[in-house]
Amino acid sequence: DVAKDVDESLIEKFLAEVDTIHIQENLRELTDVPHMATTPGDEKTVQTMLRRWQDADTGLDDAWREEYNVYLSFPDANNPNKVTVVDAANAVQHSIREREKAYTSDQDDPEVVQPYAAYSPAGHAKGKLVYANQGKPSDYEQLSQTLNLTGTIAITRYGGAGRGAKAINAAPYGVVGVLVYTDPLDINDGFMSDTNETYPHSWYMPPSGVERGSFNRDFGDLLTPYLAAKEETYRIPPENIVGIPPIPIQPIGFEDAYILICALGGDAAPSEWQGAFNCTYNYGGPGFKPTSEFNNSDVKMDIYNKEVIKNSANVMGVIRGSVEPDRYVIYGNHRDSWVHGAIDPSSGTSVMLEITRVLGWMVKQGIWRPRRSIIFGSWGAEEFGLIGSAEYTEQYFAKLSERTIAYINVDIAVFANATLRASAMPSLQNVIFKASKEVNAPGESSTSVYEAWKLHSNRTSPTHGVIPRLGYLTGAGSDYAAFVHYLGISSIDMSYTYDRSKTNARIYPAYHTAYDTFDYASKYIDPGFVSHQAVARTAGNILIRLADSLLLPFNCSDYAEILEDYLNTAVTLYQQQLEAHKISTEPLKRAVAMFRTNAQQLEKMIHNSDLANETPLKVRRINDQLMLLDRAFLDPLAFPDKYAFRHVIWTSSSAGKATFPGLADAFAQAESSGLDSDWDKVHYHLSVVSQAIEGAASTLADVI
């Protein structure tokens, strides 16, 4: 039936079927062994996904694997990376721990990869130690004002700058190696002791815990920009890769960082640089203080990471749409972890498997088939830089651009038990709200996910009053990146998360460590899996509405509201100086006003239509306008230095202003340099964003 709308009773059935025990058992199976990308454990999860999605009773219409040959970086199991303190005679005075301390047997699995910095070059570095705070450009700048950094090793803490940036920022100062650790201040609310404070006594990171990670800046396979990484695809020479550390870098636990930092000489670092250790964080002499046993000693790094091209698999599954099979709703999460990955990513994968179990069962029972096609993606090698999802979008760029309604990403499903967190294009705000109103908050019977969310994080909308605060997808933190930034597909990224009044942790403390296990997840993140259930219900509800609604549940006026917000910020922050440089903001104002007018007209037209009795082509026409709205914001040439960032509203920005990113970054640069050529770039970005908004607005106008 081409005029059939979403069936509310079916959504109720879906919500009722989503089950905590299934999610728990999914997680148990997925976290059985470490499953870092391309390892045997990863292949085991591939088989799990295929078996589930091909199940005769609860599987999808079809499921298969798709492989890419991608550039990864691993430590050498036979020759572990070593960080030591050595005296003048090169005698080792202290060795940094090579494996995290095991509290449960699974943490002792030989497949637990040594902590390392993926894409750090191999190499040997030795030098006096300095403390460089978070490794930001301003940190090294400040440090270099009193110290000559040439030949030093810098120890930095996580936060404030991207992982790889800590080494990239250091190299110009002559720093030869970088260590990075997680300060208990930033992750443990200050707690440090594993005798009673940290895991297994709580969710806090134990002293030997180390956050692994990928130290690249750009996403996707680094050797095949804009080309799917197939066997015979052209690869750039590895020496041409940009955005990876030029000098060795290695992550260590705070147990070792404590020993190193508290022994540092030199002046005391400023108060913002101080962490939770019970000592003063000094800059370093460079090197250790004369009173330390390490006096005159160097820190030595011996890094044996190897880059290798390996075969990484996505697992794909589909439910074919009944009326519009050529329209896709895509739902995805990565499958690979650093170690057992119970929370990252298996909490999300457990949720995805529960959603597909219920939907697959409804399809196999013959009680449901979505109007539009649903594609599920279990992405490979996300931890190395969103590789599986990025390669997928490169391979199928045209098809996905033309046909994709929306992309839903649930990576870490549950960070904590307090509230929903969702980031999305503003046009999807309404369907997220609608779905979250229909799901009970975890463990609640009378409070909805929506109400709990609004309580924890809200804003006042000129149109809607007080509503939950929806985030923006301006970054590249998970697999939504290629969909948002490269393809311009309206996307959602969501999870359950913290009560920020209860913790300042940057992220859940076991993140990317050997402690992210089933035990940890079930005891400290989501006992009873009720938050997992709430996320599965909310995300699944959204998924069904996107797939089944006769009229796509997109709201253009909510997009207009955010554009107006961005405009107001730009006018407040920039207009005076723009006028001083004879750059008019009128085109931008006109564009935003036109977007608002056309959005209202479209909504009025929809409101005045009896869609169930309209011709299917009229409904399709409106749906095409809605589906393609975000595509109109793409400009493949506007950000030549940001790989695959094309969406002029959501592109990443370093200016830190809630406004148009190209304009904000160009303005910051021009204000700082004062160069005419930089003010030209401000004018350029103002024209780019004005034209994009006007172009998007014109797609919302009457179609001819």
Next chain:
Amino acid sequence: DVAKDVDESLIEKFLAEVDTIHIQENLRELTDVPHMATTPGDEKTVQTMLRRWQDADTGLDDAWREEYNVYLSFPDANNPNKVTVVDAANAVQHSIREREKAYTSDQDDPEVVQPYAAYSPAGHAKGKLVYANQGKPSDYEQLSQTLNLTGTIAITRYGGAGRGAKAINAAPYGVVGVLVYTDPLDINDGFMSDTNETYPHSWYMPPSGVERGSFNRDFGDLLTPYLAAKEETYRIPPENIVGIPPIPIQPIGFEDAYILICALGGDAAPSEWQGAFNCTYNYGGPGFKPTSEFNNSDVKMDIYNKEVIKNSANVMGVIRGSVEPDRYVIYGNHRDSWVHGAIDPSSGTSVMLEITRVLGWMVKQGIWRPRRSIIFGSWGAEEFGLIGSAEYTEQYFAKLSERTIAYINVDIAVFANATLRASAMPSLQNVIFKASKEVNAPGESSTSVYEAWKLHSNRTSPTHGVIPRLGYLTGAGSDYAAFVHYLGISSIDMSYTYDRSKTNARIYPAYHTAYDTFDYASKYIDPGFVSHQAVARTAGNILIRLADSLLLPFNCSDYAEILEDYLNTAVTLYQQQLEAHKISTEPLKRAVAMFRTNAQQLEKMIHNSDLANETPLKVRRINDQLMLLDRAFLDPLAFPDKYAFRHVIWTSSSAGKATFPGLADAFAQAESSGLDSDWDKVHYHLSVVSQAIEGAASTLADVI
């Protein structure tokens, strides 16, 4: 009726209504005065278009003007460009004619612009004359082997290289100014005398005739790349424009070129450099021969061109579609000429006005409304670089990309009376053939346009046997460029043209001269306007079929045939050397084979469907696959040095091979340099085109 197909009786009605007298009178009105872009004569044609398209009985649903502020270049009417021969004392020995000789009163109109090279810099140059053949890189290279070109003025003939390239190629050798003329060998089949051979005695160019033109390389407004040139749009500094002459250049008539060239000293130029003058073309001493009255004299150029930003208008008109108003068929031609422009472009505009008269009349009578919307564009400032159409595609990029079925361009409708010439994406071959079979060849009652075409120019297709030869849209010769290369819209460019056995003229001899008038067109190009009529009927027939067919008349297998042809050429020419450099052609072979397979599957599926009784959404789904096929070949990053060229199959190429252009150019470069980095680029382009073809093929497969 959503299932209604094209009405053949309506096409017959259209064909019967298309009338030679109307076309003739259109041409008379349009060529009344010179109508160079942004002049009062241009505004007069704007008013003509608006009046016709807003006519109550024969107009369109709506018509309006759209303006852009574009960067143009004009001579100074108060200070004409001068080219003289001066002796050592700077006394003028000879002055090049500043206006063409008038044979009719309209050629004497003060609004006839002085011959000039648009975008040539103003400046004064003086030096010894040399003859540089066609101004190709190889010509200057050869000349420089015996002569020091520093400080010389080069005289070149049209042909062999782009207009501006003749100056760009010269500058590195120290040449300070360039003249360009049309050799009678290249345009007049050798005829030179206006006493009895050239116009007004024939269609040949009179001795004082000068081809004007734009001497830029890239299309679109030069100051606003990728941005629509609105008043407040960011403009690059003029000094950053690339692809325009770095030294003064001026076109002159062959009457003057004869005097200069036949007086040149130095060695005789090779035989391929010789033209039709009754003297030996020497290289120049540099300078004139000792026996010439110009012995020791210099050629002096005083160029006063001025660049100015002016307001140029497109005139747009629409007929709203009844069933799928959000699908556009666009038909366009430029409106601006260099002088009276009877053939270029007014022959095409006369045809467009006759098509819109008949279609408008059918709409106003209520006997027809197209299924899809039809947009007509009367583009401004094409002669300066396809500016009006390019700015239009920049402004409405998203909307046009999403909704445009096809673009039909008829610029010069009739070059000559012999045969149809059409270039198009191969998927449109079939509808062009179908339409051309239904139209009588000019002045014939039993031979179709198709038959005459096949007689003049044919090829043997593996599928269809002997068929007319359809050309490729690899260049940027008219307003189709932005549609083909920037937007990836399936396009057609067509006209009536020569019997090549009867003339070797590069183009019709009055091209871009003051002789391109109504008198010339009606006497020598198309007496009786029967070829105009044939073009109007053929183009209109195609237009109606594209707008009204239930299933779009696109044939994907015809595209596959050309891809296979390109592949075979690539394998023959390149495979051996590619293998020697360890570059596999397998991905390309697999991609082309996949394209063929998927095209056949789609056609089989269509064949097995009863489309009139299918749901409208199924038909729309297939039509979307067909419409968007060319979009899948776009890569906005593959050709960074070619402005707005994104279509990896049809992008311009300098290698001169009928195969994939990026591959061909990269191969030529690598073969010539032998550098590993250049072979890397070959591999890159092989991956780019393979991925694009595979991506396109995947859009033809079953939609999920």
